[in-house]
Amino acid sequence: MTAASCxxxxxVVTFNDNARVGGNxxxxxxxxxxxxxxxxxxxxxxxxxxxxxxxxxxxxxLLGGGGAPAAPQGGGEAIANCSTGQDANTDxxxxxxxxxxxxxxxxxxxxxxxxxxxxxxxxxxxxxxCGTASNATGPFYCPPDETVYVDPTFFSILxxxxxxxxxxxxxxxxxxxxxxxxxxNLTGVMQQYPxxxxxxxxNGVRTxxxxxxxxxxxxxxxxxxxxxxxxxxxxxxxxxxxxxALSAAAAVGDDHIQAEAxxxxxxxxxxxxxxxxxxxxxxAGRQGGVNACDTFSVAGSNL
Numbered sequence: 001m002t003a004a005s006c007x008x009x010x011x012v013v014t015f016n017d018n019a020r021v022g023g024n025x026x027x028x029x030x031x032x033x034x035x036x037x038x039x040x041x042x043x044x045x046x047x048x049x050x051x052x053x054x055x056x057x058x059x060x061x062l063l064g065g066g067g068a069p070a071a072p073q074g075g076g077e078a079i080a081n082c083s084t085g086q087d088a089n090t091d092x093x094x095x096x097x098x099x100x101x102x103x104x105x106x107x108x109x110x111x112x113x114x115x116x117x118x119x120x121x122x123x124x125x126x127x128x129x130c131g132t133a134s135n136a137t138g139p140f141y142c143p144p145d146e147t148v149y150v151d152p153t154f155f156s157i158l159x160x161x162x163x164x165x166x167x168x169x170x171x172x173x174x175x176x177x178x179x180x181x182x183x184x185n186l187t188g189v190m191q192q193y194p195x196x197x198x199x200x201x202x203n204g205v206r207t208x209x210x211x212x213x214x215x216x217x218x219x220x221x222x223x224x225x226x227x228x229x230x231x232x233x234x235x236x237x238x239x240x241x242x243x244x245a246l247s248a249a250a251a252v253g254d255d256h257i258q259a260e261a262x263x264x265x266x267x268x269x270x271x272x273x274x275x276x277x278x279x280x281x282x283x284a285g286r287q288g289g290v291n292a293c294d295t296f297s298v299a300g301s302n303l
Contacts, residue, residue: 015085022083026097026119027076092152102225122151141181170248180214201300213293216285250275
């Protein structure tokens with residue numbers, strides 16, 4: 001076992017083995033790749049940029065905007081062999097599906113009128129109202145579908161090919177971030193602060209930083225949500241696991257990605273915020289909860 005694989009073992013976020021996680025509504029779905037339209041929110045755009053920069057492959061067409069969005073596919077099959085916390089500890093797909101129970105419970109306790117989004121675990125590629133979901137486009141939230149799309153092999157790509165931290169808690173940070181976009185959709189934030197272009201003070205950056213903050217708030221409370229028997233789904237994250245999640249937040253900062261691509265940092269092109277901003281707002285949520293996450297009322301210099 002290599003030193004890197006040892007580190008990943010230490011950083012495993014731990015579900016309680018006897019927690020019941022079979023009640024999640026996540027579905028696995030695959031399909032034919034179709035043309036991509038606009039509207040997706042989340043890590044998808046920044047991930048396409050990252051993969052394009054590292055591989056030299058032009059994937060910009062995946063972010064298109066030209067042409068009509070692909071029609072979403074219905075149905076999908078239930079996640080197999082995902083009944084207990086022990087299953088979630090050993091399988092990426094089950095881990096993501098099981099975590100939705102905790103994240104949904106977290107928001108049900110904090111937001112009146114909360115309704116659960118759907119989680120689609122993507123097998124190779126599938127269609128959504130926001131376009132094609134795959135490991136190339138990265139995880140994203142599609143507002144018209146009220147659905148989060150994640151291909152678990154995306155995390156393997158980052159770990160194995162790009163030497164990027166993507167341990168289990170980092171995976172759940174990404175999931176909680178996308179659920180944060182769902183909350184923004186439900187509360188009207190997306191409608192009140194629509195896309196107004198790029199830049200360090202843009203609505204897009206503020207939207208992404210708020211989703212990071214919401215993810216941090218959930219991580220802090222991740223040991224509090226329980227199954228029908230009163231068993232917590234997750235053990236409280238360790239400091240090392242928190243460090244793993246913070247590392248993931250920093251890795252998808254606009255400035256870090258531009259540097260990895262050999263480019264000069266250009267804040268006017270920012271869509272998600274800098275590494276420092278992303279880790280700081282994640283930590284703001286972890287320390288202060290959901291009420292600490294108003295990224296829209298602060299001056300741009302304080303983001």
